[in-house]
Amino acid sequence: MSNKQIIYTTPPAPAIDPSLTSGTFRLNTIPIPKDVPTDKLLVRVHYLSLDPAMRQWLTAKRSYIAPVEQGAVMRGQSIAQVLVVGSDLTSKYSKGDWVVAGSGWQEYAVVDAKEAQKVTVPAGGRPTDAMSVLGMTGLTAYFGMVEIAQVKKGDTVVVSGAAGATGMVAGQIARIKGAKRVVGLAGSKEKCDFLVKELGFDAAVNYKDSDWRKQLKIATPEYIDVFFDNTGGDILDACLARAAQNSRFAICGAISQYNAAKPQGPASFMSVISQRITLKGFIVFDFVKQYSAALQELGSWLAEGKLKRKEHIVPGGLEAAPQGLIDLYAGANTGKMMVEVAPVSEALGPKAKL
Amino acid sequence: MSNKQIIYTTPPAPAIDPSLTSGTFRLNTIPIPKDVPTDKLLVRVHYLSLDPAMRQWLTAKRSYIAPVEQGAVMRGQSIAQVLVVGSDLTSKYSKGDWVVAGSGWQEYAVVDAKEAQKVTVPAGGRPTDAMSVLGMTGLTAYFGMVEIAQVKKGDTVVVSGAAGATGMVAGQIARIKGAKRVVGLAGSKEKCDFLVKELGFDAAVNYKDSDWRKQLKIATPEYIDVFFDNTGGDILDACLARAAQNSRFAICGAISQYNAAKPQGPASFMSVISQRITLKGFIVFDFVKQYSAALQELGSWLAEGKLKRKEHIVPGGLEAAPQGLIDLYAGANTGKMMVEVAPVSEALGPKAKL
Numbered sequence: 001m002s003n004k005q006i007i008y009t010t011p012p013a014p015a016i017d018p019s020l021t022s023g024t025f026r027l028n029t030i031p032i033p034k035d036v037p038t039d040k041l042l043v044r045v046h047y048l049s050l051d052p053a054m055r056q057w058l059t060a061k062r063s064y065i066a067p068v069e070q071g072a073v074m075r076g077q078s079i080a081q082v083l084v085v086g087s088d089l090t091s092k093y094s095k096g097d098w099v100v101a102g103s104g105w106q107e108y109a110v111v112d113a114k115e116a117q118k119v120t121v122p123a124g125g126r127p128t129d130a131m132s133v134l135g136m137t138g139l140t141a142y143f144g145m146v147e148i149a150q151v152k153k154g155d156t157v158v159v160s161g162a163a164g165a166t167g168m169v170a171g172q173i174a175r176i177k178g179a180k181r182v183v184g185l186a187g188s189k190e191k192c193d194f195l196v197k198e199l200g201f202d203a204a205v206n207y208k209d210s211d212w213r214k215q216l217k218i219a220t221p222e223y224i225d226v227f228f229d230n231t232g233g234d235i236l237d238a239c240l241a242r243a244a245q246n247s248r249f250a251i252c253g254a255i256s257q258y259n260a261a262k263p264q265g266p267a268s269f270m271s272v273i274s275q276r277i278t279l280k281g282f283i284v285f286d287f288v289k290q291y292s293a294a295l296q297e298l299g300s301w302l303a304e305g306k307l308k309r310k311e312h313i314v315p316g317g318l319e320a321a322p323q324g325l326i327d328l329y330a331g332a333n334t335g336k337m338m339v340e341v342a343p344v345s346e347a348l349g350p351k352a353k354l
Numbered sequence: 355m356s357n358k359q360i361i362y363t364t365p366p367a368p369a370i371d372p373s374l375t376s377g378t379f380r381l382n383t384i385p386i387p388k389d390v391p392t393d394k395l396l397v398r399v400h401y402l403s404l405d406p407a408m409r410q411w412l413t414a415k416r417s418y419i420a421p422v423e424q425g426a427v428m429r430g431q432s433i434a435q436v437l438v439v440g441s442d443l444t445s446k447y448s449k450g451d452w453v454v455a456g457s458g459w460q461e462y463a464v465v466d467a468k469e470a471q472k473v474t475v476p477a478g479g480r481p482t483d484a485m486s487v488l489g490m491t492g493l494t495a496y497f498g499m500v501e502i503a504q505v506k507k508g509d510t511v512v513v514s515g516a517a518g519a520t521g522m523v524a525g526q527i528a529r530i531k532g533a534k535r536v537v538g539l540a541g542s543k544e545k546c547d548f549l550v551k552e553l554g555f556d557a558a559v560n561y562k563d564s565d566w567r568k569q570l571k572i573a574t575p576e577y578i579d580v581f582f583d584n585t586g587g588d589i590l591d592a593c594l595a596r597a598a599q600n601s602r603f604a605i606c607g608a609i610s611q612y613n614a615a616k617p618q619g620p621a622s623f624m625s626v627i628s629q630r631i632t633l634k635g636f637i638v639f640d641f642v643k644q645y646s647a648a649l650q651e652l653g654s655w656l657a658e659g660k661l662k663r664k665e666h667i668v669p670g671g672l673e674a675a676p677q678g679l680i681d682l683y684a685g686a687n688t689g690k691m692m693v694e695v696a697p698v699s700e701a702l703g704p705k706a707k708l
Contacts, residue, residue, distance in 0.1 A: 265618065268617070
């Protein structure tokens with residue numbers, strides 16, 4: 001049996017090229033490892049996560065994480081199933097366990113125990129939630145909204161990338177925490193309808209409409225107290241110009257800028273002074289000690305129906321990952337985007353209930 | 355006797371035009387008011403303050419203060435002497451008192467009592483300090499460095515506009531509060547020498563040198579923990595790129611951008627996320643309840659010789675104010691810039707000890 005891998009070969013310049021022969025990545029096929037070291041697990045990848053941060057991992061700038069080396073398997077997390085348990089780990093893992101694994105972009109991976117969090121489903125959750133609303137994206141939304149933006153009762157809250165995996169949770173948390181008005185920015189009418197009709201946002205603005213700045217103004221009659229930013233660029237700029245006094249801007253991501261050869265700074269930056277705005281960047285990993293408490297709260301909101309989840313599954317196997325990543329930056333997804341590397345029907349045993 | 359006034363007539367487009375006949379301002383001459391209302395003071399202006407914020411007061415954007423109306427006397431503070439005391443105010447003011455007055459740009463002004471803070475000189479101070487190190491600029495430096503940036507022992511601190519009235523105090527406060535390294539950015543070799551040799555900065559970088567970014571890097575071997583920004587633009591950008599993790603950026607001003615037709619956002623904004631930077635804008639007026647405690651501390655540092663002051667007096671009377679303001683934006687000053695509207699030798703009585 002063989003293991004397909006996607007290898008990072010060529011830095012994007014600046015866009016990612018999806019060709020697996022002449023592009024950013026290359027397809028590689030090797031045998032599935034036979035010998036699993038005693039302190040490791042062999043896992044099979046079923047769902048591969050696609051994340052906005054990935055573009056940043058390909059460039060060598062000073063960041064919170066080292067860049068992926070050229071020639072290495074592309075970095076990524078997945079929902080995977082344990083096939084072989086190294087002899088030192090048999091008390092902790094069993095064949096057939098589902099894990100969130102730091103597998104990288106490949107069909108099979110040998111991983112350390114610390115790179116394989118067993119999926120334990122809290123009340124209200126389901127296994128794939130471990131990579132979305134009860135995983136990194138949900139936690140990012142939680143700490144950004146609660147700890148960084150310190151959302152409070154009566155706030156007008158705006159979320160950019162609001163139909164994305166993190167944004168949709170962030171907006172819902174704002175509502176749960178008593179925000180007076182929750183407004184989302186997204187890139188299509190369908191996404192905007194989803195935010196208002198399915199998730200209960202008060203308003204949603206399609207930033208591809210020519211009059212989106214005017215729509216944003218109308219949607220925020222009392223200005224913006226909290227902005228949860230996933231996009232940067234023009235949207236950050238417009239929200240700075242619309243900021244209320246003493247507003248808090250949680251800077252989570254800047255997806256509009258990741259592929260830019262020359263990043264664009266927010267031209268309305270001077271509002272920071274006149275409106276006494278606090279902008280604070282953050283990385284979810286800084287809150288690791290608070291993960292379990294946050295997951296409990298997120299899980300209870302799911303169980304109570306206060307928090308809704310949405311996934312966007314990309315078909316086509318591992319080879320679909322590069323184009324999927326490009327589509328993520330183009331905003332093709334509503335909710336958490338993942339590539340189906342192997343369907344659940346191929347999973348082992350009775351635990352395969354995704 | 356006549357009273358000269360400078361009237362704001364024409365919005366800058368975007369630069370200030372110094373002509374007093376066809377420019378941004380117009381000279382007006384009226385009689386000195388004879389009748390002083392019972393609740394007001396007639397004051398004579400001696401030293402008129404020139405402040406970076408003034409350019410912003412001329413534009414109609416949403417700000418912390420209403421813009422100056424076209425046709426009105428230009429707004430400004432001054433060190434002035436009381437000539438006539440309205441009959442309701444005789445218990446609080448005497449003829450000959452020195453005040454910091456919201457006089458505007460004119461030789462004589464009738465002002466409310468609330469627009470005329472009597473100059474009381476704390477230990478270590480002198481009367482003109484009331485408009486600089488013991489006035490708004492000193493307080494701005496104090497609250498920006500202590501409350502917003504929360505400077506602490508061991509920090510590497512960078513100050514832009516470091517030879518300006520606020521910057522030079524901000525840098526000295528950082529040193530007093532235990533910063534490990536204090537680095538200033540200024541616009542000439544003379545200013546840089548002044549910062550290092552007279553004020554005890556560890557290093558100073560002339561941002562007009564072609565290799566200033568490299569110099570800044572060398573001057574901050576352990577990155578930047580605190581940045582006190584008066585300039586914005588390229589300097590803010592370079593400091594974002596040089597920020598340490600969890601650094602604090604106190605955004606005080608953006609003098610490089612005030613005259614720009616199209617303001618420039620910081621291109622390195624994405625460091626905010628990777629380095630978890632907090633940027634916080636502030637306005638000194640928000641700290642009014644803490645003024646007296648801060649002034650006491652600033653005064654004691656002056657008395658102990660820990661804090662040094664520097665003034666830049668523009669000669670030529672009231673008419674010199676528009677060009678003085680232009681020179682301020684060009685960085686002509688070292689220290690607090692003020693226009694000598696009337697020399698101290700013309701002041702009344704024995705209290706005239708400026």
